[in-house]
Amino acid sequence: MALYVYKFGGTSVGSIERIKAVAERVKKVREAGDDLVVVLSAMSGETNRLIGLAKEMQAEPNERELDAMISTGEQVTVALLSMRLNEIGCPACSYTGTQVRILTDSSFTKARIKEIDDTRIRTDLTEGKVVVVAGFQGVDEDGNITTLGRGGSDTTAVALAAALKADECHIYTDVDGVYTTDPRVEPKARRLDRITFEEMLEMASLGSKVLQIRSVEFAGKYNVALRVLSSFAEGNGTLITYEESQMESALISGIAFNRDEAKLTITGVPDLPGIAYKILGPIADANIEVDMIVQNIAADATTDFTFTVHRNDFLRAKTILDAICADLGARKVSADNNIVKVSIVGVGMRSHAGIASTMFKTLANEGINIQMIATSEIKISVVVDEKYLELAVRSLHSAFGLEQA
Numbered sequence: 001m002a003l004y005v006y007k008f009g010g011t012s013v014g015s016i017e018r019i020k021a022v023a024e025r026v027k028k029v030r031e032a033g034d035d036l037v038v039v040l041s042a043m044s045g046e047t048n049r050l051i052g053l054a055k056e057m058q059a060e061p062n063e064r065e066l067d068a069m070i071s072t073g074e075q076v077t078v079a080l081l082s083m084r085l086n087e088i089g090c091p092a093c094s095y096t097g098t099q100v101r102i103l104t105d106s107s108f109t110k111a112r113i114k115e116i117d118d119t120r121i122r123t124d125l126t127e128g129k130v131v132v133v134a135g136f137q138g139v140d141e142d143g144n145i146t147t148l149g150r151g152g153s154d155t156t157a158v159a160l161a162a163a164l165k166a167d168e169c170h171i172y173t174d175v176d177g178v179y180t181t182d183p184r185v186e187p188k189a190r191r192l193d194r195i196t197f198e199e200m201l202e203m204a205s206l207g208s209k210v211l212q213i214r215s216v217e218f219a220g221k222y223n224v225a226l227r228v229l230s231s232f233a234e235g236n237g238t239l240i241t242y243e244e245s246q247m248e249s250a251l252i253s254g255i256a257f258n259r260d261e262a263k264l265t266i267t268g269v270p271d272l273p274g275i276a277y278k279i280l281g282p283i284a285d286a287n288i289e290v291d292m293i294v295q296n297i298a299a300d301a302t303t304d305f306t307f308t309v310h311r312n313d314f315l316r317a318k319t320i321l322d323a324i325c326a327d328l329g330a331r332k333v334s335a336d337n338n339i340v341k342v343s344i345v346g347v348g349m350r351s352h353a354g355i356a357s358t359m360f361k362t363l364a365n366e367g368i369n370i371q372m373i374a375t376s377e378i379k380i381s382v383v384v385d386e387k388y389l390e391l392a393v394r395s396l397h398s399a400f401g402l403e404q405a
Ligand code: ASP
Pocket: 009, 010, 041, 042, 047, 048, 073, 135, 136, 149, 150, 151, 152, 153, 154
């Protein structure tokens, strides 16, 4: 007998019919003798709808009130599922984050979980009930309702699995696992049977939006075996774990990409100590996050400085650079928001040389110019013109043999 935490996302509970289908699945697991805690999202579209209502009241809604309201989407789905389970003869009880007591800090709209009281859940499980918990929410020390950030139900599920020492945490969603790349870009993309936490974090932070990043961090930290599966199709999904697969000796696990970045360059900067700080200090002060940074060696006592930011911050960043350009004695600012970042990710590259050259050769063969390069232990990222996104992803996918089983 095992203990599982199952999480169903918004599309999986998007209608009465779908909630009934979830109830049938849950009942089957329960009848097989396993204990089950179920975490639900709000019905798909509901959180957005609620945020829309709030904005009609207040241009920038008070965050405490916003959390009190947007947490209700999950309160509805958990009660509905619990009703259905009891209706079909499977004893169940629903709880909000406050009722469980998922204690968080007080950072409304992006709260972090501090502690989970598992007393009520344990008691219910002992009595043979399925416990249904509202995702995405908690309560702070002062009893205020908090939410965990968009997509936060994944984190609720993983945190519960960690607190309860569950055997596995299943995330049921509308895709049947984690793929070698986005199948909409490369139809030959293949579902991975397993992937390591580190790789998943890279894939997630690079734009594979299967799981909330924080949930993967949490699962890695507490070693929660995490499985992503489809709520609509059968199959084992993708297991996210520490162990590297013995069977697959793949060098690269996936190709990730990010269309949300933009590039800024300031040229002819005097090559003096403190210049990087003078450029990036004001950017940081404006709360703009910087991703890749490149500065070359100066030949003529001046240097060029390039970095990328989120596209949403592009204009703000450019305004800041334009303002400091003259002060710095720099030549000019150029800016490009028609770029994409394409990355190859794999723990296999730790122990293999020559991965980078394969990547660069592949892009060269396609005539794709590389504008920036950044590397980490398990990832190589390049910035290229956005018109090459599909070509870059597909040629790399094929060069690293990702379509074969
Ligand atoms: N309902 C919340 C959202 O849309 C949380 C979640 O679905 O995970 O972000």
